[in-house]
Amino acid sequence: MKKLVIIPAYNEQGGIEKTVRDILEHAPDFDYVVVNDCSTDETLDVCRRNGFCVLNLPANLGIGGSVQTGYVYAWRNGYDIAVQFDGDGQHNARYLDAMADKLIRDQLDMVIGSRYIKKEGFQSSGIRRVGIRYFTGLIRLVTGKKITDPTSGMRMVGRDIIGIYARNYPKDYPEPESVVAILKKGRRVDELPVQMNARQEGISSISPQKSVYYMIKVSLAILLAAVRR
Amino acid sequence: MSLRIQILIAVLVLLAILGIANMVRKETLDIKFALSWLTVGVVVLILDIFPGIMTYLVHLFGIELPVNMMFFFGFCFTLYLVFALTVKVSRQSEQLKRLTQEIALLEQGVQKENPDQSADSK
Numbered sequence: 495m496k497k498l499v500i501i502p503a504y505n506e507q508g509g510i511e512k513t514v515r516d517i518l519e520h521a522p523d524f525d526y527v528v529v530n531d532c533s534t535d536e537t538l539d540v541c542r543r544n545g546f547c548v549l550n551l552p553a554n555l556g557i558g559g560s561v562q563t564g565y566v567y568a569w570r571n572g573y574d575i576a577v578q579f580d581g582d583g584q585h586n587a588r589y590l591d592a593m594a595d596k597l598i599r600d601q602l603d604m605v606i607g608s609r610y611i612k613k614e615g616f617q618s619s620g621i622r623r624v625g626i627r628y629f630t631g632l633i634r635l636v637t638g639k640k641i642t643d644p645t646s647g648m649r650m651v652g653r654d655i656i657g658i659y660a661r662n663y664p665k666d667y668p669e670p671e672s673v674v675a676i677l678k679k680g681r682r683v684d685e686l687p688v689q690m691n692a693r694q695e696g697i698s699s700i701s702p703q704k705s706v707y708y709m710i711k712v713s714l715a716i717l718l719a720a721v722r723r
Numbered sequence: 724m725s726l727r728i729q730i731l732i733a734v735l736v737l738l739a740i741l742g743i744a745n746m747v748r749k750e751t752l753d754i755k756f757a758l759s760w761l762t763v764g765v766v767v768l769i770l771d772i773f774p775g776i777m778t779y780l781v782h783l784f785g786i787e788l789p790v791n792m793m794f795f796f797g798f799c800f801t802l803y804l805v806f807a808l809t810v811k812v813s814r815q816s817e818q819l820k821r822l823t824q825e826i827a828l829l830e831q832g833v834q835k836e837n838p839d840q841s842a843d844s845k
Contacts, residue, residue, distance in 0.1 A: 529827070549827040555820055563824040570828070665820070 497594060498573040499526040500564030502557055503581035507536040510581045514546055517579070520587040523594075527567055528581065531560040555665075562663040569660040577650035582693045584616070585648045589688045593650045596686050603655050603681035604673070606641065607648035607688035615689025625709060629670045632713060636720035637677040642685060644670040655681065664715060667708055671715040678720060732771045740764040763800065 499517050503510050510528060517526050527547050530538050532554040541548045549563050561578055568576040575594055579585050585607065593605045609617060610626070617623065629644045647669060651659070655676055664671045677683055743760050746752035770777050777789045786792045 527831075547831070549831050551823050551827045553819070553823045555823055559820045559824065562820075563827055566824055567828060567831075665816075 495575065496571075496573045497524045497575040497577070498564070498568045498571075499524045499577050499579045499587075499590070500561060500568065501526060501528045501579050501581045502531060502560040502564065503528050503533065503537050504531040504554070504557075504560070505533045505535045505537060506581040507533070507540050509583040510537055510546075511540055511544060512583055513579070513581050513585075514544070516583075516587040517590070521590040524577070524590060525573075526579075527564055529560040529563050531555055531557075558663055558665040558668040561668065562659060565656050565659040565663065568656045573656065574653050575650060576656050578647055580647050584690050584693050586689060586691070589648075589686065590650075593686050596684065597650055597652060600684060601682065602684050603652050603676060604683040605650045606643060606646050606673070606683065606685045607650075607690075608641075608643035608646055608685040609688065609690050610642040611685060611687035612689075614687070616692045625705070628709075629712065629716070632716055633670060633674055633677075636716060637674060639677050639683065641673055641683065644673055648688065648690070649673075667712050667715070670712050671719050674716050674719040675722070678722070729771055729774070733768060736764050736768045736771065740768075759804070 499521065501510070501513060501517075506513075514526060514528065517524060525547070527549055528541050529549045530541065530551060532551050538548065538550060540546075549567060551560065551563065555563070564578070565576060575597065577590060577593065579587070579590075589607055593607060596602065597605045609615060610623075618626070626643065626645050630641055633644055634640050649669075658676065658679070659672065662675075664675075673683060740761060743752065743757050743764070747754050747757045777792070781787075781789050781792055784792065786795070
């Protein structure tokens with residue numbers, strides 16, 4: 495069974511090497527691909543120097559377009575399982591095998607690594623948790639499914655969803671919306687408790703000024719995804 | 724409307740039409756887009772030469788001042804144009820995204836086949 499880790503990276507020169515080493519060490523069954531989203535720092539050089547497998551985007555596409563590139567790669571290279579994994583050291587590769595086991599054993603279409611089942615590890619700031627809980631509620635309202643960590647960027651999908659995402663994936667702030675899209679298609683999604691780390695390198699893509707726009711845009715996107723067929 | 728302003732408007736519109744036609748000739752402006760602008764130019768020119776049409780239309784719509792009608796229709800037209808452009812931009816950004824992704828995938832495929840020639844272009 496072919497398994498791929500998709501690592502979107504925008505200006506992650508400080509964290510990308512550690513991230514890839516973490517995967518090589520703790521999830522040796524997985525292949526990986528770094529998607530360099532036209533970083534302005536040394537991310538690409540670090541990858542090339544280490545001989546990492548890189549998809550180098552010649553223009554900046556944002557997180558959605560980057561991740562989707564990984565899904566297209568996974569689809570064309572015949573991967574059965576693909577998992578998104580942040581390039582900034584927030585995610586831990588030691589959970590990947592457990593996520594794959596759960597995906598296969600429970601015959602799921604997606605497994606999300608959730609910080610909020612066991613509430614261990616880095617829990618994000620209070621104000622963000624309020625926002626995340628709001629999205630949990632909204633998604634439950636439109637799909638009937640409780641997703642405790644809808645903004646988690648650590649999510650594993652099977653071949654079927656790889657194909658769906660390769661064709662269609664939201665451009666910006668894609669996480670909650672993309673889950674709703676496949677729940678609405680009747681696919682099975684579940685979560686696995688994981689611990690995450692506070693980000694060590696790089697900065698969050700969501701600044702305080704953008705957070706209001708983020709809330710409105712994602713809410714609208716969830717509602718749209720809910721009525722889309 | 725005084726004859727002087729009529730002539731001035733006619734000259735300006737004609738210049739604009741010529742300018743647009745020239746851009747189409749040099750292929751800096753797509754004829755598809757030029758068409759709507761040329762239509763606007765011709766309509767303004769007709770209204771300028773025959774101000775009676777304006778007066779008639781103003782009475783027809785029950786608008787008090789001809790200038791208000793110009794503002795109203797001008798505004799509607801601009802709104803439509805801006806909207807049409809945002810639709811176009813959305814479609815093009817999707818096309819650009821696909822192109823960018825394909826380039827990255829192609830480049831990776833080439834690199835895999837000739838790993839020694841890793842001449843990086845940033």
